[in-house]
Amino acid sequence: MAGAHVRIDNRLVHGQVTVAWTRRLGVRRLIVCNDDVAADDLQRMLLPQAARGLPTDVLSVEDTLADGAGADVMIIAKNPVDAFRLADGGLRPEVVNVGNVAPRPGTTYTMVTRSIAVTADEADAYRKLAATGIPLLTQLLPGDKPAEFVPLLDRKGL
Amino acid sequence: MLVALALTIWAIYCTYDGLGPFLIYAQRPLIAGSVAGLITGHPLLGLLIGATLELAALGVYTYGGATIPDYQTGAIVGTALAAGAAGDTSAQVAIGIGVGLPAAILLSALDPVGKMVTTALVHRADGYAADGNARGLAMIHWVSLIPWVAVRAIPTFLAALAASGGLVKDITARIPGGFVQGMTLAGSLLPAVGFALLLGMMELRKYWYLLLIGFVGFAYLHLPVLGIALVGVAVAMLFVTLKPAEPAIAVPASAEESAVDARLSKQDLRRVFRRYFWSSQISWNYERMQALGFAYSMEPVLRRLYPDKADYVAGLQRHLQFFNTSVLIGGPLILGSTVALEEAGTPKSAASTKVALMGPLAGIGDTVVFALYNSIIFTMGASWALQGNWLGPAFAAVMVLVPYALMRRWQFGFAYREGKRLAGHLAAGALARVAQGATVLGFVVLGGFIPSIVKVVTTLTYRQTTTVQGQPVTQSVAIQDRLDELLPYLLPVLVTAGVYLLTVKARLRPVWVIGIVVVAGVVLGWLGWFAPSAPAKS
Numbered sequence: 001m002a003g004a005h006v007r008i009d010n011r012l013v014h015g016q017v018t019v020a021w022t023r024r025l026g027v028r029r030l031i032v033c034n035d036d037v038a039a040d041d042l043q044r045m046l047l048p049q050a051a052r053g054l055p056t057d058v059l060s061v062e063d064t065l066a067d068g069a070g071a072d073v074m075i076i077a078k079n080p081v082d083a084f085r086l087a088d089g090g091l092r093p094e095v096v097n098v099g100n101v102a103p104r105p106g107t108t109y110t111m112v113t114r115s116i117a118v119t120a121d122e123a124d125a126y127r128k129l130a131a132t133g134i135p136l137l138t139q140l141l142p143g144d145k146p147a148e149f150v151p152l153l154d155r156k157g158l
Numbered sequence: 159m160l161v162a163l164a165l166t167i168w169a170i171y172c173t174y175d176g177l178g179p180f181l182i183y184a185q186r187p188l189i190a191g192s193v194a195g196l197i198t199g200h201p202l203l204g205l206l207i208g209a210t211l212e213l214a215a216l217g218v219y220t221y222g223g224a225t226i227p228d229y230q231t232g233a234i235v236g237t238a239l240a241a242g243a244a245g246d247t248s249a250q251v252a253i254g255i256g257v258g259l260p261a262a263i264l265l266s267a268l269d270p271v272g273k274m275v276t277t278a279l280v281h282r283a284d285g286y287a288a289d290g291n292a293r294g295l296a297m298i299h300w301v302s303l304i305p306w307v308a309v310r311a312i313p314t315f316l317a318a319l320a321a322s323g324g325l326v327k328d329i330t331a332r333i334p335g336g337f338v339q340g341m342t343l344a345g346s347l348l349p350a351v352g353f354a355l356l357l358g359m360m361e362l363r364k365y366w367y368l369l370l371i372g373f374v375g376f377a378y379l380h381l382p383v384l385g386i387a388l389v390g391v392a393v394a395m396l397f398v399t400l401k402p403a404e405p406a407i408a409v410p411a412s413a414e415e416s417a418v419d420a421r422l423s424k425q426d427l428r429r430v431f432r433r434y435f436w437s438s439q440i441s442w443n444y445e446r447m448q449a450l451g452f453a454y455s456m457e458p459v460l461r462r463l464y465p466d467k468a469d470y471v472a473g474l475q476r477h478l479q480f481f482n483t484s485v486l487i488g489g490p491l492i493l494g495s496t497v498a499l500e501e502a503g504t505p506k507s508a509a510s511t512k513v514a515l516m517g518p519l520a521g522i523g524d525t526v527v528f529a530l531y532n533s534i535i536f537t538m539g540a541s542w543a544l545q546g547n548w549l550g551p552a553f554a555a556v557m558v559l560v561p562y563a564l565m566r567r568w569q570f571g572f573a574y575r576e577g578k579r580l581a582g583h584l585a586a587g588a589l590a591r592v593a594q595g596a597t598v599l600g601f602v603v604l605g606g607f608i609p610s611i612v613k614v615v616t617t618l619t620y621r622q623t624t625t626v627q628g629q630p631v632t633q634s635v636a637i638q639d640r641l642d643e644l645l646p647y648l649l650p651v652l653v654t655a656g657v658y659l660l661t662v663k664a665r666l667r668p669v670w671v672i673g674i675v676v677v678a679g680v681v682l683g684w685l686g687w688f689a690p691s692a693p694a695k696s
Contacts, residue, residue: 011482012517015221015524019359024665043514049590050521053361053597102480103445105509114270114277114444115223141224143667 003071004031006086009099010078012037013050016099016141017076022054024142027074030056033064033086034078065089080125087132096129098138098149112152113138123158126150162318164197165234169314172230173307177440180486180562182555183532184230187211187258188540191233192551198241200250202546207240207254208233209543209550210345211262212536213611214672216352217359219528223447223482225269227669231310232262235317242321243330245338252341253330255348259676261317263669268309275305276443280478283441283450287474290467292457295474299454302441336684344679346613346690347653349540351672353608354658356600359529365601368393372605377646383538383606390602394595422462422501429458431570434493435563438485447482452493459497473500476509483516484523490566492516494573495580502577515584522589530596532558537607544611608654609647613690616641616649638692649688 005025009017012032022030030051037043038060048056059067061082064075075093077083083096103109103117112118116138118126130136130150139146168190176185184190188208195204215229236258240250279302286294320326375381375389434455441450453474460473477496483489492515499508535557543550573580619634641648657675660666666674682688 011520014517014520016224018521018525019221023358023662040514042511043518046514046518046584049584049593050518052521052525052593053364102447105476105479111445114274117445142665 004069004091004093005071005074006077006083006091006093006096007074007099008077008080008083008096008101010102010104011100012076012078013047013056017074018050018052018054020141020143022074025074026072028054028072029069029074030054031064031067031069031073031075032056032058032078033061033075034082035060037078038063061085061089065091080122080129084125084129084132087129087134093134095135095137097146098126098136099140110156110158112149112156112158113147115140118153118156118158120158123153126153159319159322161198161238162315162322165194165238165318166311166315168193168197169231169234169311170307172234173310174303174440176230177303177306177442178437179435181559183536183558186532186536186554187215187229187233188536188543188551188554190230191237191258192543192548194234194237195241198238200237200241201548202247203240203250203254204233204237205543205546205548205550206247206251207236207258209540210251210255210348211236211258212540212543213349213352214259215262216349216533216537217355217529218352218668219524219532221524221528223273223442223444225266227262228265228269228310229262231265231314232258234314235261235321238314238318238321239326242323242326244327245330245333248342249330249333249335249338251345252338253333255345256341259672261313263672265310265313268313272305272309273442273444276302276441277445280441280443280446280450283453284475284478287453287478288471290471290474292461292474295450295457296454299437299441299450302443302450306440306442336686337680339686339689340680340683341676343614343683343688343690344676347675347679348672350608350612350650350654350657351661351668351675352537353604353612353654354661354671355668356529356533356604357658358662359525360597360600365597368598368601369605369608372602372607373609373647373651374605376606376610381606383541383603383610386606387534387538387599387603390599393602394598397598398591398595420501422459422497426458426462427497427570427574430455430493430497431490431567433458434490434570435566438489446478446480448485448489449478449481452481453477455493456496456500459500463500473505476505479509481512481516483520484527486523486527486562486566487569488515488519488523490569491573491580491584492519494570494575495577498574498577519584522593525593526596530593530600534600534603537603537611541607541611609650612650612654614649614653614688615690615692616688617692618687636692 005027032047038058044058047058064086069075077086098116100115101117107119109117109119126149136149137146138149172184172190175181182189191204191208191211195201211229211233218226220226236254239257240254243250243253279298283295283298371389371393372386375386438451439448442448456477460470464470464473483492492512496508496512499511535554539550539554576583615638618637620637621632622635623630623632657671660671661668
């Protein structure tokens, strides 16, 4: 099951995704992948309404792996740990794009780019993800220049 | 000098308006340019330049903090320089657009600078929150406006100052007439870029046929834009009401019926709403986005609910966490329900509801506000302004001022009363229906806008020899007449389709597409092959 596009974005379904990315990638379906979100009735009902008519599923990591998504699907993983679990479970996207990871309450974080906060645990997850051989990039919008993510971690000493 | 100062003050207001109150959406080029025209004493120039830039920038709004061309400064600076230029009105407008567009694109480089300064400031706010210092928090919030304003007001001031010197007149006096002709054509082609970007954001594959309604309305029935909009409203209502009833989504029963005695006074609520209304995102920054604005708005409620300092500090810190949503539709709903949940003594669920709602409401709110409602009223406003009619910007301003103010007030009150049950209402699909209705209306209206606003005809002719009563007669035939027999407004449709293919299919960046359209317009207009409208028949 190669080909599904994977983006790490803890703001999930929002303008950058629905306006810019889904059109650029020619995506026909979205999967929001996170165990907690999939267990939350409210978010499960609201997120598809935000996707501007694009069919949207809110699934746990396990269900995402079972879904067998192809190249016309964009998977939005809420955090690097979820993304690593997807890769660990056999998902092989062409790249994993780190989009937005806003800082979360009560964590000690470092801003790696303007929109990406990384904690020590997450840095670990990013490195494990990169070690699977899937290119790990950060590119906020299709018009931006993609950058290798691991060197950015190195630079911040994470 | 006086004019330069007045323009700078106007630029400051425009920037603030788009970060806080959204009274008249003054950062849109139609409004920014029109008022700049009044200030410089050349109202017609401001109208025409603002309207042209507005139409080129139709689908262009900032999503989640992405940097976009600074059309506000482009419109003000373009108008100021045009006012100081030599030549007649069409030459001055050509210069204004020729300066305003590149200025808008180049100055967007300054936007991240302002946002980075505010990012540093929000960490100071963290310190004040930890001390429970509401005054310090408020100070940082309002001070954050300065970098936002500075990166727009300073270039405006410098350009306006330069425009007042005689130099502009000397330089522009040497601009050849052919260039003016070309730039005029480019200006009337630019709306195609705005329409194409807008179509790229809408579900064209699903609703393309709705464009035909508006097109036929304008091209064959000669309906005015308002008439087409009314047809669009009727079609939208049909779509929304005739839809087969969806399987009812189970609205989650609210477990905790909040029957707490009201601890907040009417005045507390008013204060919260007022703070949000006037300053929701003036301290927007890359790291937390609208968090400080939200915390600042919540502060009066937190002070009332948590007499104990430790709780109060925890409350401030709770609402200083990352927050971003659509501030006109969505933001006030979230604020109202957050206040209700804090009052009900469930701060945990206040925080989690906030997080759950901000993403989806940003997606829905931005679509309705940017892609649909604003695009329709600003296109109507700009199309009147292009005819030199003041009703244009005035209509747009009023249609922003009144509905958005009422909508925000209503959302806040509704969400506060409903509290936890709000989420259930939203989940029932009402929002999706509003978005669908607005999309349908948008397509119908766009179908009429494209032929009425993208103006281009060819002035080329060919010679045709026919035999009339046995005598060979050679006549010159205008190609445009032949095209009109084929399909009225064929060229505007082709131009818009071409630009759409460039942006959406060939995936060129909008800035490049604007460049291509301007160069093509200038060259073809200069050569005299194409013009915005047919020359008067002699």
